[in-house]
Amino acid sequence: MKLFTTMLHIFALTCPCWGDEWTVAIVAHRGASSDAPENTVAAIKLAWEQKADASEFDIYMTKDGKIVVIHDADTTRTAGMSLQVAKSTLAELRLLDVGKWKGEKFADEKIPILEEMLETVPRGKKVFIEVKCGPEIIPELDRVLKAAKLNVEQTPIISFNAAVVTEIKKARPDLPAYWIVGLNKKEKPFADGLIEKAKAMKADGLDLSASPLVDADYVKAAKAAGLKLYVWTVNDVTTAKRMVEIGVDGITTDKPGWLREQLGK
16 A cells, blocks of 8 residues: 555656645746746756746736836846847847856746747646736736637646735636745735735635645645645755645646656655
């Protein structure tokens, strides 16, 4: 029986099936960002090669109303040149190289538009789209998602901004939306109130930092409320194993291939 249980656990990690209660999804943070430049087409393609179940990436809106994939409000960190995303046109942003900082083999990697990232998503995989700006992006986001050849289950929206989650669910009640919250510096009463707040905004789940506050009882309470629960950003095996044991739905990591390998041992 012990051998059977061990084999079942390994199967759950290596052969995920969305909806099976014992499955923990491995979500690539900004793509396979440990090995490739974050939030690029190269990073998300590498995530799929590393057998990630899903990938996460960040979006902003440009001055001319296009949705681009980038984490920061300006381009300094990844491009070495300072442009404010919201005050720049897509054409201006596309002149930048956001790959070279990660290595010469990634030179000339451009800031992607949302459509380019969605085109990479294989059948059966998901992308968690993190909105970094405000609800003003929703009409264009809705347009792009409807034009993509993906099911709504494949494109959940996530955001730290509760107003974004609330407005997404008003505009697209069929589209999964998760509220992101950092718990590392918060007290337990704060954490306990998140489930009620998530339900009030009609969120489909919570995406929490992998804090000690996230324990088996917390996961049980979230699931009893009908919420999914994902955690971020886990790059160590000890924390990942604890999250598997307490039953979270998914673990976001910079190292999807490595983490899956480690959890399968």
